[in-house]
Amino acid sequence: MTPRPAGIVTGRSRLFGEAGISLIEIVMALGILTTVLMALGGMMFQVARHTQRSALAGYRSAATASEAAWAQALPWDSISAAVGCTSGSSGQLAYVRCATVQTASSQVKTIQVVVTPQGWEGSRPDTVVVTRNKPKPSFSPLKVK
16 A cells, blocks of 8 residues: 555545534524624614614703803893794704793893704703893993093
């Protein structure tokens, strides 16, 4: 008998377990892969939904803060003219701002601003109440009377 060169294997010398991957092993691997991918897909859907809710909360917070700043920046004489509804937007959130004014005394007015998001199902309106005091006349010791 002549010796065989290294690396050459004849059909007779193969062991039964070295034949390769069987069809059953491939089907089992695909089944496990499918299960894992379906679980990951469900988690990705939940993450996307929570991200959308978080973005809406951020936009609502920005809109409410913006409208509170608007109410605080109104000149005292223009507060009564601010009554009514207007449209606005903050980021990707469109909303309607409705303002009402109540006069507590000649020196105090309360502005109630209701911010209602548009286009987001299930969104409830946010309300901000700003109490304003009439500014005191400025006094300067350098003014000549």
